[in-house]
Amino acid sequence: MGRQGAKRRGTRQKGSLEPSGLVEVEESTAPRPEAKRARQGGSHLEEEAVKLGGSLQNPDALGCMPWNRWKEGAAVDPKQEHAELAEWKEKSFTNPLFEAYYQAQGIMAADELPTLLATLKRPLPVTFRVNPAHHAGASILRRLQKETLGALHRARPQLRAWRWRGQKLEFLAREVQHLPENCVVWGLGLDRAGFNVGRKQHPEMKELFEAVQHGMSVGAVVRQEVVSMLPVSVLRPLPGQRALDMFAAPGSKTAQLLEAIRPDSEAAGGLVVANDAGAEERIPLLRRALGARPVSEQAGLVITCAKGEQLPLMCFGGETRRFDRVLVDAPCSRDGTVRKAADVLRKWTPDPGTQLHAVQVELAMHSLRLLEVGGTMVYSTCSLNPVENEAVVASVLARAGPAVVLLDMGGRLGNLRTRPGLSHWRVGDAVPCTGMTGSTAKNKPLSAGSKMAMRWHDTFVRLRER
Numbered sequence: 001m002g003r004q005g006a007k008r009r010g011t012r013q014k015g016s017l018e019p020s021g022l023v024e025v026e027e028s029t030a031p032r033p034e035a036k037r038a039r040q041g042g043s044h045l046e047e048e049a050v051k052l053g054g055s056l057q058n059p060d061a062l063g064c065m066p067w068n069r070w071k072e073g074a075a076v077d078p079k080q081e082h083a084e085l086a087e088w089k090e091k092s093f094t095n096p097l098f099e100a101y102y103q104a105q106g107i108m109a110a111d112e113l114p115t116l117l118a119t120l121k122r123p124l125p126v127t128f129r130v131n132p133a134h135h136a137g138a139s140i141l142r143r144l145q146k147e148t149l150g151a152l153h154r155a156r157p158q159l160r161a162w163r164w165r166g167q168k169l170e171f172l173a174r175e176v177q178h179l180p181e182n183c184v185v186w187g188l189g190l191d192r193a194g195f196n197v198g199r200k201q202h203p204e205m206k207e208l209f210e211a212v213q214h215g216m217s218v219g220a221v222v223r224q225e226v227v228s229m230l231p232v233s234v235l236r237p238l239p240g241q242r243a244l245d246m247f248a249a250p251g252s253k254t255a256q257l258l259e260a261i262r263p264d265s266e267a268a269g270g271l272v273v274a275n276d277a278g279a280e281e282r283i284p285l286l287r288r289a290l291g292a293r294p295v296s297e298q299a300g301l302v303i304t305c306a307k308g309e310q311l312p313l314m315c316f317g318g319e320t321r322r323f324d325r326v327l328v329d330a331p332c333s334r335d336g337t338v339r340k341a342a343d344v345l346r347k348w349t350p351d352p353g354t355q356l357h358a359v360q361v362e363l364a365m366h367s368l369r370l371l372e373v374g375g376t377m378v379y380s381t382c383s384l385n386p387v388e389n390e391a392v393v394a395s396v397l398a399r400a401g402p403a404v405v406l407l408d409m410g411g412r413l414g415n416l417r418t419r420p421g422l423s424h425w426r427v428g429d430a431v432p433c434t435g436m437t438g439s440t441a442k443n444k445p446l447s448a449g450s451k452m453a454m455r456w457h458d459t460f461v462r463l464r465e466r
């Protein structure tokens with residue numbers, strides 16, 4: 001989201017796994033059709049309604065799952081957890097609540113569900129990005145293309161036959177084509193663990209691994225998921241601009257911002273503020289990741305550790321200035337990360353997403369206040385949930401009024417397949433399906449072995465207040 005003097009119309013589009021909302025703020029005060037649509041779109045989200053409504057809708061038909069003990073704070077033995085996760089991955093790898101919820105939300109057509117579930121089971125291939133602005137970027141890219149990947153190709157026959165936990169090298173390594181311009185991305189047909197094993201068994205893969213490691217150590221290569229590259233790609237930061245990364249750790253998107261803003265370039269004034277509230281673990285991660293960046297980039301980097309909702313206006317060169325670009329990569333329920341964190345699916349319920357909604361709106365609203373008029377802000381999460389995505393953007397548009405417009409991201413996403421964002425969504429919670437309804441279900445203590453089902457509500461319920 002952002003603030004902008006020019007009036008532009010647009011609709012929101014959604015990426016396949018990491019939806020982003022791109023909004024501008026206008027100075028105009030006249031009501032705009034976009035804001036009106038957004039308000040209508042959020043009609044299921046009456047934030048003032050705190051009454052717990054709704055009733056169990058045919059729990060058995062909606063799909064149940066064993067009650068998750070972790071949610072009730074029961075002591076968890078890590079060894080047992082590990083064994084249970086392995087067994088679940090082997091035998092089940094599904095969660096009926098997740099399926100019921102997302103089918104009801106309409107984030108995909110009914111016949112696409114099997115494809116989604118099959119995709120979630122597939123390990124996430126390693127991808128890495130070459131920093132085009134890095135002084136060694138071009139030579140590293142040449143080395144990758146000509147030598148390292150060339151050696152891999154020559155070793156093709158042996159590597160083709162090689163298998164790692166059922167994974168094979170679908171392709172040895174290739175440039176990912178479906179990305180916006182300026183993103184040179186390479187992918188392997190193997191996940192991280194496979195890549196690690198492969199490098200121990202095949203000298204050609206070891207060479208590639210070492211080339212990537214070397215590139216990472218000098219800030220010329222960043223290992224980053226393709227979907228994680230999209231928010232900054234669509235934000236389109238320009239050399240010399242001031243950008244704020246509100247939730248920055250571990251920092252791969254901050255690195256992208258630095259590459260685009262190029263504090264060392266001729267366009268003076270370029271600056272990136274990377275903020276994160278996680279003082280203990282997250283800030284050290286951020287410092288480590290960004291510490292590898294070239295010194296010239298780091299000259300334009302400021303790391304702050306504050307709660308996003310309390311981040312003050314900042315002074316640059318003695319003047320209080322807002323940011324041209326703000327990235328709100330918000331804390332979320334992470335259910336778009338199942339391919340690298342299967343446990344998220346095993347333990348999935350709709351509650352974290354629903355509870356995070358109000359926090360996300362507050363964080364996005366505060367971020368807007370730090371955005372310059374004429375600036376752009378991207379709101380993104382790694383969740384599939386419209387309550388954390390479309391509903392947040394709609395709520396921000398409704399609150400910010402006519403000065404904010406939603407931008408059309410068409411043309412900014414390369415040839416990725418996209419869909420318009422949802423304009424309606426549902427609010428639900430998970431309840432034990434023991435034949436109870438309404439408040440009875442709510443008050444009954446949950447025990448191991450209970451089954452869970454979806455309960456839908458006509459109004460948004462502040463589940464935190466239950």
Ligand SMILES: C[S@@+](CC[C@H](N)C(=O)[O-])C[C@H]1O[C@@H](n2cnc3c(N)ncnc32)[C@H](O)[C@@H]1O
Nearest residue numbers: 247248249250251252253277278307308329331
């Ligand atoms: C989704 S992660 C950000 C990922 C990061 N943008 C990247 O691409 O590497 C969310 C981050 O928000 C931080 N966070 C959570 N709540 C916050 C708050 N209220 N204010 C600031 N940071 C917060 C967490 O510590 C976490 O590092």
